[in-house]
Amino acid sequence: MDGIKRREAAIRSVTKSLPGGQVTYVDIKKFYDSISPEVATQSWQRFCDRNIIATPVPELGLKIIQNHAQETAGKSILTGPMFSHFVANLVLHDIDKIAEDLPSYYVRYVDDITLIGSEESNDASLTAIRSLLGKIDLALHDDKEKTFSLNCAEWESAASHIVANKHEGSWKKLVGNIKKCMIFFPDQVEALTHKLSEAGYRLPLSDYSLAVTETNSFQKIRSIGLWQWLLFRTESNVVQLILDSASVLADDYETDVFEILAEINQASTFLRKRLVSQIRYRLGRLMYLSSLSVLERLRVASIGVPELMFHTSIIEALVTRDCSKVVSLGVKVAQATAQLFRAAGMLAEFSEPVSTEAQIQGLATFIANGVQIGEAIFDAQHPILKIAIDGVDKDMLSREDSFIHELACLHGIGAPRHAATLNSAFDLADKISLDALDFDDGYYL
Template identity: 30%
Template sequence: MQRAQTIAVRAVNQYRKRDILPYIGLRYYLENSSARRDRWAHDVAIYLTLNRAAPIYFEANHFKDVLANGQVNHRKMHLPGPNEALAEAALIDICSKHPSQFNSLDCVFSYRLARDNQRDGIFEPYFKGFKERHIAVSSACKENNEAIVRYLDIKRFYPNISTKIAENAWSSACDNSKLPEIYRELGYKLLHDHAVVSMQSDGNKSVLTGPAFSHLIANLILHEVDVKMADAMPKRYFRYVDDVIVIGTNQEVERYRSLLLDCLGELGLELHDGEKDFMVSSSDWLEGEFDFSEQKEFPSWMTLVGNLKRYLVVNGDVSWQVRQVLLDNDFRLPIPEYSADIQESSYLSRLLRYSKSEWMKYQIRNIDINSILHEAILLRNKFEVKLVENIDGILNLSGYKRKRMIPKLRYVAGRMLFLANTDQLSRFAPELKSISETRLLGEVFEAVSTRDASRLVEFGINAVQSAAQVLRLSSQSVHCDPKSLGSTELQGLSILKLNGISVEDQGLHTDINSDLLNFATKPGVNKQLMKSNDAFISEIASLHGVSEESRHSQILDSAFDPDEQMAFDAINQLKPSSY
């Protein structure tokens, strides 16, 4: 099999973090060895996207929040078909070759374009930018120790970006960079299709929430705003997607808020009401200066995952042994099978290069199944203590102290889904559900500990996939009997079945005509699904092909490439990120 080149691996890594459906589609698409080449992405994928008859997006419901009456709100995500996902990855790759026109300012920390040698996504990792913004704000607070730190939020950012504004920003960037015509046309084509779909979905022509191209467009649109704000308050203006931080005196931050409001107004955008702003003194803010600093300690989540991947890649096909040992000890770490030719892996090449040092040779030599299990047990015990401390601590906190605690709580809780035993999950579930910011994690904990997804399917695809990733590691069935079966619940039920989970659903889907559910449940994809009215289902069904059995579980059990990142859905898909 042809080793995947950079663009294919980037696309796989990017969408695996966001949603399971485009990932599954990409995996079937990339079974064609020619499609793994960068040239295919630049030539064939782009040609097919430019010449398609209609847009191909799947409208998925992702969790947004829970109202006081218990009603779940969702965010509509429009997920591109696999061919477009590859084409937009090629487009953004070309844009990255023109940094002066397509890169954001230093004060913008979200969706920075991947560098030439990066394969872990189309953009730099989420947490890298988040952490760098934290460091930059720390420096500004030290230089302005009597200042106010004010958090602002752009209202309904992506849905409020009009197609006309997006096209103007794209045209300007293309003109200044002299981007080749085919890539310019692809950008216009994607924006046109976004407008068609958003008009059908929400009644207005706007940028879609979901595609990677939307992130690039959003940064281009706000570029002039960022320039004005950074000029007005050097090193005191910081943006991460739609979250803005400004630093200054009371009068200054009020003035700069008004300036930002005016700049956004010219683009048809607005801030949330001032009452929703959050303010804290710079001295109080600095109490959390080291909240996201990396501490070299053992055990840690990074060392566990790093050692696990090193062991799997270096030792070949041992995934099933590691998976079974961890399951026997009530861990739920998803262990992929690395069946690709690892001797050609850039990951392995880097590993061997680093292993020239005696320390690294010693480290690799001393990783085995027992050491991984020992590290996992130590980390479970350590995180249990931290989770108790964080839950107990947050109950008595308010204001900035509480705001600081929330990311720490989410960090530990997200990882405990994979580390905690069943009793621990059951014990922590109600406590996490009682805290609004971790309500979703609490629901996932409960669904996993009880193996009952009846309530969880109401929360959206990303919530269900986060539970399904660990539920599927056991052959035991999962109960699912929701109060109603609307589009969100039906999507959730489909995701459970797509993961190969045996679902006790009391025949819920017997009389339901759902192409997504049929794709997830049929023993083998059939020709009828290839003709589905849902263009997304039609495309991925055609890529799957006719067979006696579906191959979804096989795909989810295996790694696409040794450079594919290990996926932990409860961490990636449930984080409170802007889209």
């Protein structure tokens, strides 16, 4: 999120001085899938040589790249691992340096490139960038969804068209206060859990009791911050404070989303992208705070906005309890949904057979979260489901499937303990994980 904000600030610093200029957005096509192991290796070695990185770090990086190559049949690095993000930035580092001499102002965030200048200078810069990328077998998208231009005045207008976030810091404050309550008022955790559930909130509460018993008072105060601790201790009714702030946030976010949805279909392409980001930011939080009836109204109002498909699919699962669709959308969506079901104590049902590999992984995610499964048709002997349901035995450790073997080794022989692990905080520094907010990545607040 900080990177997005820095990019916005960099673009704005130029557009203000170029009212007659143009902003061009371009995107590298299939970025991670197009970075060959050879290109990744060369970039990694140049980085290590340039910075005099000592053994064994260079060798370790090369080994990781080789492992990626094995998993992708020698085509590319893997998408997802943190090392892939690092290497991908190294791959583009040389282009970033050359870009300093382009006729247009150049800004890059991951695989998104923004050019600010005259139409002619942007066209010339695009030609140069395409040539540079082509030398390492990368290419820019050509479709209008990924590559488009607008004048600087329009960009300024759209950038300033942000629904006021009346309580920008209040979401963090709410989650922070919940954590402080569990650390400093363990005798009120049961009441807090009950009240949050009674109010219809689906906030997952980690068990900090082990971390609290192993930490002295001074360490607790130091981990939270002295002044925050003193202010929080003066509150006479901590539970009511949390409930009140959650209610205010829900009301504000709900109002915002309905207002944005009313105007989104009349917005320009660029403004629409920004409005969609603002809706996603709020919907991610409303999944934890809004009643099912309000969530259903929000889902219906969002039907004409395909960019909200992940959010509306999760909401539909919450309202109907039918999780057949969400387990088909990948483990990230499945985890976000499962966490909400676990927090609400809801039964997950499946109207369609769970048969594809993606669906099976999604179902295993629900089971690993400790969500109770109702009507469902699936193969309980599938290795991933067996680990989720029964845990790991010796046979699992000798599986030829590398994924199953690694998963079994990480778990260890024994009964499943996924849900207990997910529910526990082993250190005061552990954050309260809110998985539905993962969809906020890269969005404009």
